[in-house]
Amino acid sequence: MEELNMLESIERYIRGEMLPEERVFFEGLRKNNPDVDQMVVEHTVFLHQMEKYGDRKNLRSTLQDVHNALFESGQIRQSKETRVVRLWLKYRKVVAVAASIAGITALCMTAIAISLSSKTASKSIEVLNRKISILDQKQNSLNAKLKETPPKVPLEAEFKLGGTGFMIDTRGYIVTNAHVVNSASMVIVQNNKGQEFKTKIIYINPDLDIAFLKIMDSDFKAPPVIPYGINKSNLELGEAIFTLGYPRDEIVYGEGYLSAKTGYRGDTLACQISVAANPGNSGGPVLDKNGDVIGILSNRQVQAQGAVFAIRSKYILSALEEVKSDTAYTGIHLPQTSMVKNMDRIQQIKKIQECIYMVKSY
Amino acid sequence: MTTDSIEQGLLKGLAQHERKAIETIYRNHYSMVQSLIINNSGTSDDAKDIFQEALVVLYEKARSGSFELHAQLKTYIYAVCRRLWLKKLQLNKRFSGDLANAEETISISEDVAIYEHRNVDFELMEMAMQNLGEPCKALLESYYLQKKNMSEIAMEFGYTNADNAKNQKYKCLMRLKKIFFSQYKKP
Numbered sequence: 001m002e003e004l005n006m007l008e009s010i011e012r013y014i015r016g017e018m019l020p021e022e023r024v025f026f027e028g029l030r031k032n033n034p035d036v037d038q039m040v041v042e043h044t045v046f047l048h049q050m051e052k053y054g055d056r057k058n059l060r061s062t063l064q065d066v067h068n069a070l071f072e073s074g075q076i077r078q079s080k081e082t083r084v085v086r087l088w089l090k091y092r093k094v095v096a097v098a099a100s101i102a103g104i105t106a107l108c109m110t111a112i113a114i115s116l117s118s119k120t121a122s123k124s125i126e127v128l129n130r131k132i133s134i135l136d137q138k139q140n141s142l143n144a145k146l147k148e149t150p151p152k153v154p155l156e157a158e159f160k161l162g163g164t165g166f167m168i169d170t171r172g173y174i175v176t177n178a179h180v181v182n183s184a185s186m187v188i189v190q191n192n193k194g195q196e197f198k199t200k201i202i203y204i205n206p207d208l209d210i211a212f213l214k215i216m217d218s219d220f221k222a223p224p225v226i227p228y229g230i231n232k233s234n235l236e237l238g239e240a241i242f243t244l245g246y247p248r249d250e251i252v253y254g255e256g257y258l259s260a261k262t263g264y265r266g267d268t269l270a271c272q273i274s275v276a277a278n279p280g281n282s283g284g285p286v287l288d289k290n291g292d293v294i295g296i297l298s299n300r301q302v303q304a305q306g307a308v309f310a311i312r313s314k315y316i317l318s319a320l321e322e323v324k325s326d327t328a329y330t331g332i333h334l335p336q337t338s339m340v341k342n343m344d345r346i347q348q349i350k351k352i353q354e355c356i357y358m359v360k361s362y
Numbered sequence: 363m364t365t366d367s368i369e370q371g372l373l374k375g376l377a378q379h380e381r382k383a384i385e386t387i388y389r390n391h392y393s394m395v396q397s398l399i400i401n402n403s404g405t406s407d408d409a410k411d412i413f414q415e416a417l418v419v420l421y422e423k424a425r426s427g428s429f430e431l432h433a434q435l436k437t438y439i440y441a442v443c444r445r446l447w448l449k450k451l452q453l454n455k456r457f458s459g460d461l462a463n464a465e466e467t468i469s470i471s472e473d474v475a476i477y478e479h480r481n482v483d484f485e486l487m488e489m490a491m492q493n494l495g496e497p498c499k500a501l502l503e504s505y506y507l508q509k510k511n512m513s514e515i516a517m518e519f520g521y522t523n524a525d526n527a528k529n530q531k532y533k534c535l536m537r538l539k540k541i542f543f544s545q546y547k548k549p
Contacts, residue, residue, distance in 0.1 A: 003532075004528070004529065004532045007532060007535070008528070042539075042543070043539075045546075046539055046542065046543075047506075049483055049487055049542070049546075050487070050506045050507075051506075052480065052483065052484070053483075053484055053487040053488070053507075054503075054506065054507035056418065056480070056484050057488075057507070058379065058507075059379065059417075059418060059421055060414065060418070062379060062381060062384060063384065063388075063414045063417055063418075064414070065381075066381065066384050066385050066388050067388065067410060067414070069385075070385065070388055070389060070392075075389050076388065076389065076392045076393065076396075077393070
């Protein structure tokens with residue numbers, strides 16, 4: 001009860017409600033009694049806080065009142081933000097981050113895919129084959145019909161691969177790539193005049209990627225001579241070369257140079273040439289300026305445009321030795337010297353193209 | 363009257379809790395603040411809170427007797443709201459770069475700091491009051507905030523006499539002070 005009265009006195013003192021003599025007495029008490037003094041100080045702070053608290057509480061309720069009143073009377077309006085807009089505003093950064101992450105992930109995956117695929121040698125070599133559409137096949141057979149010659153290909157046969165080959169013996173022996181005729185049930189060759197001839201595969205060596213074909217067709221008329229020779233000597237870097245082949249239905253000429261003495265990844269079997277080559281050029285001859293065959297165009301590297309590899313011509317000879325081990329073919333003779341040496345290129349091509357064949361595997 | 367003197371009048375009115383002054387300020391400036399908040403990932407509820415907080419800042423300034431605004435009321439309110447909203451965003455980790463990059467045109471840091479300090483005290487008292495529970499809360503509010511005398515309070519709360527009410531008030535007050543001073547930090 002005493003404390004209660006003391007607190008009441010303190011409150012009255014702080015509010016200045018005391019009579020003058022009472023005030024003097026209380027101040028005396030305060031001075032002599034530190035506990036009372038402490039209580040006065042503390043209570044002053046408290047009352048001050050209480051005052052401010054009440055004040056702010058009041059203001060807040062007034063503000064809320066005003067807000068509601070103005071809102072109801074339509075003097076302030078809620079802005080027309082829709083839920084979608086609000087969600088978008090709230091999450092647009094998240095969306096942006098998510099989109100970036102998705103993008104980066106896609107890029108990373110692509111990068112990983114590219115780096116992994118480049119490590120597989122077998123995939124990085126694009127075999128120069130050409131798939132001819134069914135339409136072409138139909139067209140060819142129609143052409144054949146127009147010429148009143150029965151087609152050499154049974155109509156129901158499916159055309160698998162196309163390439164190029166070149167003749168090495170006037171009796172109908174043709175060299176091409178093993179991969180062009182590999183797994184073929186039938187091989188047809190077509191000359192630059194569009195005539196087709198049935199052939200037989202007499203030798204195939206996937207390691208050297210060389211195959212020999214023999215034309216077995218009564219329509220075939222042997223050319224008088226093979227215009228080019230087979231060059232077995234060593235090659236020099238930078239030597240000008242040219243190619244003839246059938247990347248499309250027309251014979252195509254290409255020019256380039258010898259760019260390396262070895263093939264893909266140091267393959268000594270081959271050499272590297274720089275020439276525009278397309279699928280379908282496979283098996284075509286690579287000739288030097290004199291018109292001598294220096295190699296068989298075989299494949300190209302996927303990543304490096306213009307890096308084309310050719311099998312060196314001396315391997316034609318070693319392959320031929322194996323062919324000759326079969327007694328039926330001992331009579332094959334390679335053309336030794338070029339007949340078109342010192343001719344201009346146009347004349348050379350005119351002669352040479354007669355011995356270049358399109359090879360079609362079925 | 364010039365714009366300046368009108369605004370001075372509004373401030374004086376605000377300091378004295380004049381409803382008319384508050385309404386005028388509200389009408390003139392609320393839409394601006396609402397657009398600011400909503401365009402910076404807030405809602406209209408956020409806008410209301412921020413605007414009212416800014417008015418409290420303004421009120422404290424007006425109460426402190428310095429009616430001298432060194433800028434237009436509009437500029438002042440905008441700057442304060444921007445600052446307060448920025449703090450709220452940072453607190454919620456929804457930091458908005460655009461808002462932070464805009465340069466502050468007038469100095470309001472001091473006013474906002476004073477406001478925030480008082481806000482701590484306000485919230486502390488509110489918390490203490492909440493913890494006190496009824497009827498203590500209502501009793502103390504009647505006496506200290508609504509300034510009713512003890513006999514009125516005795517009538518209202520059903521005590522037989524003012525002394526009993528006083529006794530009850532004393533007990534409540536002691537509890538409130540205990541809660542309040544346990545966390546109160548001197549400025």
